[in-house]
Amino acid sequence: MTSDEASGDAGIRVARRARVLKVAGLALAGALVLGVGAAGWAYWHLNNNIKSVDIDSALGDDRPARAVTTPAPSGSATPLPTEALNILVLGSDSRSGRANKALGGGDSTGARSDTAMVVHLDAGRTTATVVSIPRDTLVTRPSCPLPSGGTSVVAYGSMFNSAYSVGGPVCAVKTVEALTDVRMDHYVEIDFAGFAKLVDALGGVTVTTDEDIDDDDSHLHLKAGTHDLDGTRALALARTRHGIGDGSDLGRIGLQQKLVKALLEQISSTNLLSDPTKLYEVADAVTGSLTTDTGLDSLTELMRLGQSLKGLSADEVTTVTMPVVQAPSDHNRVVADEPEASDLWKSLR
Incomplete structure (x- = not known):
């Protein structure tokens, strides 16, 4: 060559x-x-x-004062928030449609706030208190702006969860603030059907029950002990009331609080960052089931909130129920037990 x-x-x-x-x-x-x-x-x-409701604009300034916050330290362009925070979390139980009925939703139509929790994040966000408000609590429901225009009338001795039915999230927030004299910094509503999808995306949740549960209404039958629940059965556990204790809402609240802590433990033990597909499934389930106030209505704001809670473990979450006693006017209803209830809310301001 x-x-x-x-x-x-x-x-x-x-x-x-x-x-x-x-x-x-x-x-x-x-x-x-x-x-x-x-x-x-x-x-x-x-x-x-993510769906949102502009609660601040709807309610204006006639609300409890915001907590005084300490300015974040300098040195970061967008430091994570660390101030104390109160968030009203509602479980919205839509009972209409074939899918919801299959999940134990019953035959009634419309949506109801069957679960109400005030989540208080302490300053530093390494500890939290979750206070459940029984749906059967009789309260004074304030006048609320209505989605269709106009306002509702003040109602005395009304069931707590009627606020959501009458005026949606805005009236629910206003009623909670009137009951507690605590400013709700944020509002988060979780659709129960979306909750079931979230549990499935996480691979299920492990819950221990102290007694047998036999409830045809919620389609749940469990022996006492530890159970790995899929989304359908976890949702049934959140809904059940007739198969436990005296059949009141207080027994259901105890199960819901167990379920919240079990879900937190499941999330913390699942390494979502190593599995992009599962991470997306969980994120899709979470965002698809949420309605928030306009301060949390973006993925960026939700991520900032989540990142600010990275030091919060399930062991540092205390769950309690607002102190109540049987209502004198109706033995099937309860009223706030004073002064214990007021003392509890005062500790969250």
Whole structure:
């Protein structure tokens, strides 16, 4: 082979290598573009899942004062929040539709706030208190702005969960603030059907029950002991009341509090960051089941809230029920037990 031929072959090999590198580069660039595009679509989809209600505008300034907060230390452009926070969390039980009936929703229509919890995050956000408000509590329901316009009338001796039925999230928040004299900094509503989807996305939840549960209404039959529950059975556990204790809402609250702590433990023990598919499934289930106030209605704000709670473990979450006694007017209802109830709410201000 002559030197000219060798030079020609080398030139061909260099040209081929250049074409291969060019093709590989284009393929890599395409993959990166597709990856960024997929990530962008995922963010848009999750962000679009979240529904919101502008509670601050609806209620105006006639509310309990906000807690005095200490300014965050400098040194970071967007430091994570650390101040104390009160969040009203409602479980919205939509009973209409075939899917919800299959999940134990019964035959009634519409949506009800069957679960109400005030979540108090202490300053520093390493400890928390979750206070359940029995749905059967008789309260004075204040006048509320209505979604259709106008306002509702003040109602005395009304069941607590009637506020949501009458005026939606805005009236629920106003009623809780009137009952507690505590400012609700945020509002989070979790659809029960979405809750079942979240439990399934996490691979189930482990709960220990102290007594047998036999409730045809919620479709739940469990022996006392430890159980691994899928989403359908976890939701049935959150709903059941007739198969435990005296059949009152207080027995159901105890189960719901167990379920909340078990869910927190399941989330903390699941390494979602190592499994992008599962992470997306969980995020899709969470955002798809949420209605929030406008201060939490973006994926960015929810992520900031979640990141601010990274030091909070399930062991540092205390669950209690607002002290109540049997209502004198109706033995099937309860009223706040004073002064114990007021003392509890005062500790959260």
